Amino acid sequence: MTAPTTATDVNQPSLEHAPPTGRRMSWPVLLLVIAGALALTSIVRLVTGADGITNVSQMSTALQLAVPIGLAGLGGLWAERAGVVNIGLEGMMILGTWFGAWAGFQWGPWTGVLVGLIGGCLGGLLHAIVTVTFNVNHIVSGVAINILALGATRYLAPLAFEGHQGGSAKQSPAVESLGHFTVPGLSDWLSELNAKGWFFVSDIAGLLGGLVTNVSWLTLIAVALVPGTWWILWRTPFGLRLRSCGENPVAAESLGVNVYKYKYLAVIISGGLAGLGGVFLSIVANPFYLEGQTSGRGYIGLAAMIFGNWMPGGLAIGAGLFGYTDSLNLRGGSTNVHALLLLGALLLVIGAIWLAIRKKFVQAAITFVVGALVFAWYAGTNEVPSQVVAATPYVVTLVVLALSAQRLRMPKADGMPYRKGQGK
Structure with a gap:
């Protein structure tokens, strides 16, 4: 990779508006593709009679299941844009679930959100120390953090939860709800429109209805983090410098960027976002911590990030897709999967x-x-086995990654070892 030639290449705000390299689909084309997929889904709904595939409750459940995946994916994006592969997202989510529930049942749900986020940050800090300072292989470090987080929470859970009402060695006491909101009037109107079963219009109503019905406040924060991440990383000098560490850290260092600092910040933020995804699981999705609660969502979040080509918008679409397939387990799974x-x-x-x-x-x-x-x-066939329904999210993950592999463009220095001053 050719190094920039002037200091303004990293520090000049005008370059922040330059589009990222790699092949990307324009917004009009992307919206057309989404509309086409929704129209095709509407045709399938009409042919099969499986109205559940686009109803409001299905979409609301899909959104709830997509949030932790999306937060984990955002965490992976922050780390990998700075050049650090974060396989440890699963472990950081586990830390978020445990710390969030532990603080939440004692001091309230919002305290649980904050402490769970800090728990994820601690996992990110450990990963940064091991990979950035000691230059350990990123994959090895991530796998070790996943194992360490699982072992630590298994050890701590009996000490923290046993003896409390509803608590056990594998489950925390119940945590108070953060609260939900529904947009009055609009939610009812969209539900009525969705129930009419019209082609395309009712399906759009179901999709939009799921976004304004029984939504958690933490969901709103998570959705806002997607455009927030895009703005910080692609529209600020801080984001430009951070991304330069993932593209060419030697060139970035030669222009005065403290590469270690940006890598540390990125990986700690990555852990915090994954921890927030864990908090969502133990406070919003379920009002308690439960051993094995993450169920591989950290890995699926990583897959959503890769599917999204290391971009927040694509990541959000990937998380929505995986969340939707996961929701099929909960609502008319066999019928809906057969229609799909x-x-x-x-x-x-x-x-x-x-x-x-x-x-x-x-x-x-x-x-x-x-x-x-x-x-x-x-x-x-008239239905699919329950085992196929349960495996659908993971099969879709593999298929989507296989089909999208040819258009992917990861940061050029992602996962590569770096030592301060190595370009001299």
């Missing part, structure tokens, strides 16, 4: 046509065959 087999078959056929237009005939043929097999599965 038809949607998957249609998307694969459309993908095959697109590949054929681009003259990638081998890939097009394989995609078409897979689409035909999925359609045969749909046509030959």
